[in-house]
Amino acid sequence: MQDRQEVVVVTGAGAGLGRAIAREFARHGAALGLISRSPGRLEAVKSEIEALGARAVTMSVDVADATQVERAAERIEAELGPIDIWVNGVMTTVFSPLHEMSPDEFRRVTEVTYLGYVHGTMAALKRMRPRNRGTIVQVGSALAHRSIPLQSAYCGAKHAIKGMTEALRCELMHEGSAVHVTQVEMPALNTPQFDWCRNRMPRRARPMAPVFQPEVGARAVYWAAHQRRRELHVGSSTAVTIWGNRLLPALMDRWLARSAVDGQQTAEKEDPERPDNLWQPIKGDMGARGRFGRESKRHSGQFWLTTHRDQVGLIAGSLLLAGMAWCAARHSQRTRHLVADQRRS
Ligand SMILES: NC(=O)c1ccc[n+]([C@@H]2O[C@H](COP(=O)([O-])OP(=O)(O)OC[C@H]3O[C@@H](n4cnc5c(N)ncnc54)[C@H](OP(=O)(O)O)[C@@H]3O)[C@@H](O)[C@H]2O)c1
Secondary structure: OOOOOOEEEEEOOOOHHHHHHHHHHHHOOOEEEEEEOOHHHHHHHHHHHHHOOOOEEEEEOOOOOHHHHHHHHHHHHHHHOOOOEEEEOOOOOEEEOHHHOOHHHHHHHHHHHHHHHHHHHHHHHHHHHHHOOOEEEEEEEHHHOOOOOOEHHHHHHHHHHHHHHHHHHHHHHHOOOOOEEEEEEEOEEOOOHHHHOEEOOOEEEOOOOOEEOHHHHHHHHHHHHOOOOOEEEOOHHHHHHHHHHHHOHHHHHHHHHHHOOHHHEEEEEOOOOOOOOOOOOOOOOOOOOOOOHHHOEOOOHHHHHHHOHHHHHHHHHHHHHHHHHHHHHHHHHHHHHHHHHHHHO
């Protein structure tokens, strides 16, 4: 245990999952460097963090710009001290078939959602490697393993983050570094992205059910940041998607082709004129949660199981041994009775 306050950077901290993550670390007493674009939302998160008794520095930064991210890291360290944990959690997307996207849109989603993580990872490594300590958490998704229709650029970026992270993990191992990198694969979450990301579909966007509250993801990130797990899958839907795709990818193609276009839209008509956050932040404090609260789960049994797998393994192992001992005892009792019967007859 360290005696000074843990210093944690969260990118995408202004809203959605990033905001829930920042609050989760604040509740555990961390000092926070908060990165996203809208200064108004950053101030709102800062007030929440301070109300929880923690310190926070806000940096209004576009993560697509590596120089801005590097400057933010410099300022956060100057104000809070050495960074212990860096959480990459920024995203944007365009809900659209690939053939309707412009090259500029595709590039922008990639620059924010993928290169934003690369820039954050570089800024973190620059500080953590020489100190030989620190943890980088990549907020991932089931979609880092299995792409879905209408989100080609986003899914491509999520796959790319996984690719980059695996290469980095090997490099850190090769040099014997104690810096740890982990990826937390999220299920669908009830965040504001479905109201402010660009949508070219006729109906309003929604997460593919089942949906979890962002606090479930935030607790997973906090847990992963303090363990040495390579990857953490959150929610049974995430585990089923990842394993289903490993085992039966062609069947998954067909199932997603049938279900995931409608599955990502509500019945309400989309307003084609509504503003979106692709190039600039939009106004308003959206908070951590989106508009799907009524259907969102607050807990994940699978998350509990995977984070208690040693205890679960121990209990399962003990039950198995007890069962085997019981069977053996029954068998020998039966054998004794048989032998006794034979002697009598
Ligand atoms: N929601 C889900 O269903 C879901 C599922 C799986 C994984 N995830 C992952 O969870 C993470 C957060 O997603 P979310 O749903 O919480 O998204 P969100 O609600 O749209 O929030 C995105 C955050 O990123 C910031 N941001 C966007 N573009 C930025 C840029 N160019 N530079 C800096 N900050 C930027 C936004 O604030 P500003 O606009 O003020 O910059 C906001 O704070 C992402 O890694 C996403 O892939 C989400």
